Amino acid sequence: MGPVNTPGENVERAVGGDGPVRRPPTAAARRKRTVIVSTTLAVAAVLAGFVIAPAASAATTPSTATPGAGSATVGTTTARDAATAAQRSTTTADEGGGDGDFLPGATPDPSDTPTGPVFGHPTPTNPPSSTPPVAPTIADPGDITTGTARFHGTGTPGHHVRVASDRAVSCSTVVGRDGTWACLGTVTSGPAQVFTATDTDAQSLGSAAAPSSDVITPPTLATTGTSNGTVAGDGRAGARVTVSAAGSSAGWDATVGADGRWTVSLPRSVRDGRLELVASQTASTATGYRSDLRSAVSAPRTLTLDRTVPAAPRILDPGAGDRVRTQPLVVSGSGEPRAVVTVAVDRSPVCIATVSADGTWACSTARSVVRPGAHSLTALQRDAAGNTSRSSTPVAVVVTVASAGPTATTGSGTGTPGPITGAGTTTGAASGHGPDGSEPSGTGPAGGSSDGGHDGSTTGGAAAGSSGSGPNAGASGGRGLDWSGPAGDWSARTAYDQAVPTIQSVFSWRTVVIATAVATGFLVLIAAPLAVVAGVARGRIRSPFAALLGRNRPRTGRSGAEDALPTWVSVVSSVTIATLCTVLGTGISLEARYVRLAVAVAVGSALLTAAFVLATRWAAGHDRHLVGHRVSPVLVLAALVACALTRAGDLSPALVVGVVLVPTGRADLGTGPMRLGSEVAGRLRGATWRSAALLVLAVAGWGVHSVAGRGGFWTSLVSDVAITLCVGGLGAAVVSLLPFTGSAGAALLAGARGRYAALVLVATALAAAVYSGSTGTHVAPAARVVAVVLSIAAAVAARLWARADATAPS
Numbered sequence: 001m002g003p004v005n006t007p008g009e010n011v012e013r014a015v016g017g018d019g020p021v022r023r024p025p026t027a028a029a030r031r032k033r034t035v036i037v038s039t040t041l042a043v044a045a046v047l048a049g050f051v052i053a054p055a056a057s058a059a060t061t062p063s064t065a066t067p068g069a070g071s072a073t074v075g076t077t078t079a080r081d082a083a084t085a086a087q088r089s090t091t092t093a094d095e096g097g098g099d100g101d102f103l104p105g106a107t108p109d110p111s112d113t114p115t116g117p118v119f120g121h122p123t124p125t126n127p128p129s130s131t132p133p134v135a136p137t138i139a140d141p142g143d144i145t146t147g148t149a150r151f152h153g154t155g156t157p158g159h160h161v162r163v164a165s166d167r168a169v170s171c172s173t174v175v176g177r178d179g180t181w182a183c184l185g186t187v188t189s190g191p192a193q194v195f196t197a198t199d200t201d202a203q204s205l206g207s208a209a210a211p212s213s214d215v216i217t218p219p220t221l222a223t224t225g226t227s228n229g230t231v232a233g234d235g236r237a238g239a240r241v242t243v244s245a246a247g248s249s250a251g252w253d254a255t256v257g258a259d260g261r262w263t264v265s266l267p268r269s270v271r272d273g274r275l276e277l278v279a280s281q282t283a284s285t286a287t288g289y290r291s292d293l294r295s296a297v298s299a300p301r302t303l304t305l306d307r308t309v310p311a312a313p314r315i316l317d318p319g320a321g322d323r324v325r326t327q328p329l330v331v332s333g334s335g336e337p338r339a340v341v342t343v344a345v346d347r348s349p350v351c352i353a354t355v356s357a358d359g360t361w362a363c364s365t366a367r368s369v370v371r372p373g374a375h376s377l378t379a380l381q382r383d384a385a386g387n388t389s390r391s392s393t394p395v396a397v398v399v400t401v402a403s404a405g406p407t408a409t410t411g412s413g414t415g416t417p418g419p420i421t422g423a424g425t426t427t428g429a430a431s432g433h434g435p436d437g438s439e440p441s442g443t444g445p446a447g448g449s450s451d452g453g454h455d456g457s458t459t460g461g462a463a464a465g466s467s468g469s470g471p472n473a474g475a476s477g478g479r480g481l482d483w484s485g486p487a488g489d490w491s492a493r494t495a496y497d498q499a500v501p502t503i504q505s506v507f508s509w510r511t512v513v514i515a516t517a518v519a520t521g522f523l524v525l526i527a528a529p530l531a532v533v534a535g536v537a538r539g540r541i542r543s544p545f546a547a548l549l550g551r552n553r554p555r556t557g558r559s560g561a562e563d564a565l566p567t568w569v570s571v572v573s574s575v576t577i578a579t580l581c582t583v584l585g586t587g588i589s590l591e592a593r594y595v596r597l598a599v600a601v602a603v604g605s606a607l608l609t610a611a612f613v614l615a616t617r618w619a620a621g622h623d624r625h626l627v628g629h630r631v632s633p634v635l636v637l638a639a640l641v642a643c644a645l646t647r648a649g650d651l652s653p654a655l656v657v658g659v660v661l662v663p664t665g666r667a668d669l670g671t672g673p674m675r676l677g678s679e680v681a682g683r684l685r686g687a688t689w690r691s692a693a694l695l696v697l698a699v700a701g702w703g704v705h706s707v708a709g710r711g712g713f714w715t716s717l718v719s720d721v722a723i724t725l726c727v728g729g730l731g732a733a734v735v736s737l738l739p740f741t742g743s744a745g746a747a748l749l750a751g752a753r754g755r756y757a758a759l760v761l762v763a764t765a766l767a768a769a770v771y772s773g774s775t776g777t778h779v780a781p782a783a784r785v786v787a788v789v790l791s792i793a794a795a796v797a798a799r800l801w802a803r804a805d806a807t808a809p810s
Contacts, residue, residue: 138210139151141213144217154180161200163196171183171185189239219241235261238256240253241253279298280298313335331365334359334360335361340352345375351364488591494593495652500726501770527737538741578609600720604701620681626680627666642657662681686744705719
């Protein structure tokens with residue numbers, strides 16, 4: 001045997017290399033390495049078979065354990081269980097002294113029987129069991145804008161699932177075989193509602209909650225049949241309701257009050273006839289919603305719009321000059337079918353009746369006392385839509401017998417109505433009793449008809465029924481106006497406040513362009529021509545109102561104190577005139593909301609007048625005691641023209657002149673102080689301050705209106721006051737800037753034309769922005785063209801007159 005190679009002997013150095021290089025292995029070494037690798041892979045494959053087979057069997061065998069009960073399964077064992085069973089079997093065989101055989105008479109324990117796999121023989125699996133109960137789930141329904149919503153999710157097949165919110169149960173259903181469920185449920189309006197799904201068959205499974213949803217359902221339209229323009233309904237408190245008619249893009253808004261009611265007055269531009277109305281409501285972030293969310297439209301309602309005032313009814317019997325010799329007095333006549341007629345004796349209501357289909361009516365004064373003597377009979381009627389006619393022509397009669405006193409009439413259903421108040425509603429107490437002695441009961445809407453039935457019940461009466469039986473039963477007096485229903489809603493909107501836009505709704509470049517164009521056109525085409533007229537007329541035309549003010553008498557026959565009125569009288573007169581012109585131009589009715597409107601207009605006019613007076617006194621400085629105020633006939637005429645235009649054209653926003661005062665010297669101090677006071681009142685400083693005060697209040701009112709909500713009486717009152725400040729201040733500012741005698745415009749035009757032009761541009765631009773809203777009825781373009789033509793024509797005529805006067809021989 002040769003010497004054994006020492007380490008490193010078979011390592012050769014490469015020429016020029018810097019490290020060892022091993023020789024390639026021999027063929028015998030390669031065969032040896034191949035055998036070792038093959039053997040290793042075979043052993044690994046065998047071992048993998050023992051490990052993977054039980055795991056695969058366990059993975060494919062369904063489990064019958066309840067959720068959370070552990071990892072044990074029926075019909076399968078893990079490798080550890082198989083090893084334990086094998087150990088137990090070996091122990092039993094050893095105890096019996098045999099080679100794995102059981103002792104005679106011994107019964108093998110089933111639990112000791114190995115169920116694990118034997119190499120080459122896979123373990124058989126049991127058939128799958130029924131699906132175990134699972135907890136229900138519910139999908140996110142999102143924000144909901146309808147009265148019903150579809151909910152869906154998963155659950156245990158065959159189990160019942162109930163969907164509910166924190167308000168009420170929405171719907172219930174049964175889970176289908178595929179483990180899914182769905183149902184349609186009713187919902188109510190409200191922000192951040194959480195809907196849950198509960199398995200009612202297995203309460204232990206718990207409930208599933210969907211993400212919170214904002215819900216706003218369509219409002220309801222309660223007005224049906226015939227209406228005189230008032231539409232009412234219910235909605236989500238604080239939401240903004242929009243009512244629209246089919247085939248029209250216009251909408252009319254109202255805010256739902258705290259009691260959930262809303263009222264909309266249709267504008268005069270909507271013609272009488274049949275209308276199909278729908279309504280939607282929008283909830284805002286101010287009421288807890290994540291964002292402004294508008295509901296779907298409500299179910300359409302067909303409404304007959306009737307705003308035609310019926311003709312006065314006629315009294316046919318008794319006739320004029322008749323002598324009445326019987327009591328009770330029976331009055332009959334003709335009227336509009338289905339209307340309710342109220343008869344009055346000497347303007348005191350005595351009975352009511354419903355006009356029959358043939359146009360005739362009759363009522364008895366059995367429930368009233370008519371004393372002997374001369375009397376005047378009148379009647380008025382209220383149609384089904386609520387329109388009240390004027391009183392009929394009085395019929396003079398003479399009653400010759402005394403009344404037996406008010407008595408109850410069997411089943412008459414009529415009685416003493418409430419007092420008649422102009423165009424308002426008539427209400428009264430309906431009474432009577434049936435043959436069985438039962439007393440009538442029940443209430444009806446204002447202006448309804450009273451129908452005494454055979455059993456003495458009163459339905460649809462004009463007022464709450466009172467009872468009486470037998471002769472000399474006491475009559476119930478009238479209760480006055482019946483403001484039940486929409487008529488008594490103090491927070492309901494009127495046409496006065498429905499068309500004034502908010503600042504945020506009109507703020508755009510389009511509004512800026514329109515306002516600039518209108519302001520420039522007014523300055524060039526109206527203000528400038530009127531300035532020419534004023535310059536020519538000054539000193540040439542005597543005021544046509546001098547005779548009305550008492551200045552047509554010679555100065556020697558009167559004193560300064562006779563001409564002067566206290567400033568407080570002028571202020572009160574200004575507020576009264578402005579309030580009456582505004583309310584009459586807008587249109588009123590004997591309803592609670594119009595009482596609120598009158599109060600708001602009066603407050604707004606008082607604030608404007610106070611600001612006007614304070615600005616004048618502030619500008620006068622130390623001479624303020626010399627300055628007084630008087631009502632300007634020119635401004636009163638402008639207020640009357642604005643009232644007539646608003647009423648005739650049903651303009652909305654209304655044209656309002658909120659102040660009809662001009663400053664003047666105090667005549668009660670004497671001639672000298674009066675002249676000095678007039679000079680102080682006509683200064684440029686005072687004119688600027690007065691105009692600026694009106695504009696500042698107008699902008700402040702517009703801002704308050706833009707941010708004030710309408711959810712109740714007080715917020716509605718504040719909004720109406722703000723609107724009066726806005727439109728009344730702008731109207732007074734624009735009119736006072738016209739250059740007539742004593743106005744701010746005349747003083748500014750004479751002393752600072754640049755300032756005059758700036759104030760005119762600002763005032764008219766603000767007015768154009770306020771009156772450029774998308775809703776309401778605005779001044780017709782033809783009327784604007786007529787105003788421009790008249791102004792230019794007046795300027796041309798004034799210039800021709802001045803030229804003719806200058807060339808005329810002296």
